[in-house]
Amino acid sequence: MLSEISIPHFLAASIFSAQNGGTMFYSNAKLLVLLCLTSGICSGLRGCCFAIANMILVRRMREMLYGSLLFQDVSFFDEETVGDLTSRLGSDCQQVSRVIGNDLNLISRNVLQGTGALIYLLFLSWPLALSTVLICSALATIMLVYGRYQKRAAKLTQEFTACANEVAQETLSLVRTVRVYGTENHEFRRYFTWLEKLYDISLRQSMAYGCWSLSFNFLYHSTQVIAVLIGGISIMSGHITAEQLTKFILYSEWLILSTWWIGDNWSSLMQSVGASEKVFKLMDLLPSRQFSSEGLKLEKLVGHIEFVNVSFSYPSRSEVPVLQGVSLSVQPNEVVAIVGLSGSGKSTIVNLLLRLYEPTNGQILVDGVPLGELDIKWFRERIGFVGQEPRLFRMDISSNIKYGCPREVSQEEVEWAAKQAFAHEFIVSLPNGYETLVDDALLSGGQKQRIAIARAILRDPTILILDEATSALDAESEHNVKGVIRAAQNGSKTGRTVIIIAHRLSTIQSADRIIVMDSGRVAEVGSHKELIQEDGLYARLVKRQADAFA
């Protein structure tokens, strides 16, 4: 019986039956068993495709996060919004998985089935086959237009979703500000604007899908009408038999159904491609220069810092010069304060020293070696940094203090650092002491700063950078912490260079040297006494603050 069935005939039948969950056209028992087997193999292959797709998804997400995002300069995040990136990591990566797991698999299966059906149709009757091919070509053209539309629509959908996520994330993280200013409705409208855009685009997508379905149905039935018309004429003229016509109608149905499936999966593929474009772009990013090459590890970091004629603009606002020809030097073990009006570039100096950004011009030398040539990980391990608004991670206090410490530390050391930062008392008063789970919202600004200072002290860094690190502390804590910083500097076995940025000028009077910044330039350098005698910008700032407190 099997010998009566041609191989392409059988292959096409098996693929068709695999796809349609066991629709059988033959009553032969052996054939049924074979069809079941091929159906099982096809389903197994599909499962494999999904498994591979999921594996690729996880790898892609990891690559995107580690390979691209973690290895980009900080300037990358100035231009990309966090909401956008998290949305890319979630939905876009899933789209990529869908392409590999489903669409590509179905497209290749239907191409195979359609080709088999077409070859068989050409054998049966080429004029009839050509008429079906014409209809399929019309369907393919509509499919291409529709696919292109879906690609654009998917890109917009992803963009609007990312914007909506961004607004939601921002509103929820700033919920206190929203509450206090009573802007709940305003924020809701802002979110709703993006939802409306999403709704609009999905409505258009549905309409486009309706048009695509309509054209398919019309063309599908046209094939049958044409087959009956031309086929009937051919039977009457004796060119084909009734059996051949039946086979023809059956196979032309396969062909057009395959074209439909290819079209349907093609549009879905285009949707995925549209949505994944940004993911692929992110994955294609080369790692930043500072991570791609092995840098120099000095025997010991002494802590001599030199800025030579450094100029800088932030990449996101490259036309605005933030630092202009800044030259300064910080000696090992020196305490240097950087002061100046808001926006004068103080934090930018620190950002460049931490190599979060690269200078546009000039050079930064650390122990006489250009910063760019040092191994960035090695260098950062020897730096303690407390930023303007220290944020805590959602973990217990001990882990927050230990965070990023390059060596193993004991609980005693953690408590020692907390005591140095005057954080120990408030920590032990918390319900679970050092095991208390905290996040950014649970502690006061001053408490968070003290934990961040403890974290920096625990590292025993060669260079300690405090950017407005005591701004949220009360007068007593600030006085104590200042004493600790000075003591830690003097008492450090390895020596410690300290750079302090402060607005409260009373806190930096005892610094060895004070650098006064004005509009991205170094305006004055000297000790507190020298600068007061100079009667320049620093003296004016000190006087203004004294007047304000008077």
Ligand SMILES: Nc1ncnc2c1ncn2[C@@H]1O[C@H](COP(=O)(O)OP(=O)(O)OP(=O)(O)O)[C@@H](O)[C@H]1O
């Ligand atoms: N990521 C950024 N992208 C673009 N411009 C920035 C960025 N960060 C800071 N700037 C701009 O650079 C200038 C200097 O900022 P910087 O934070 O260094 O000033 P600052 O002296 O530390 O101010 P403050 O005392 O208020 O902290 C400002 O005009 C600021 O708007």
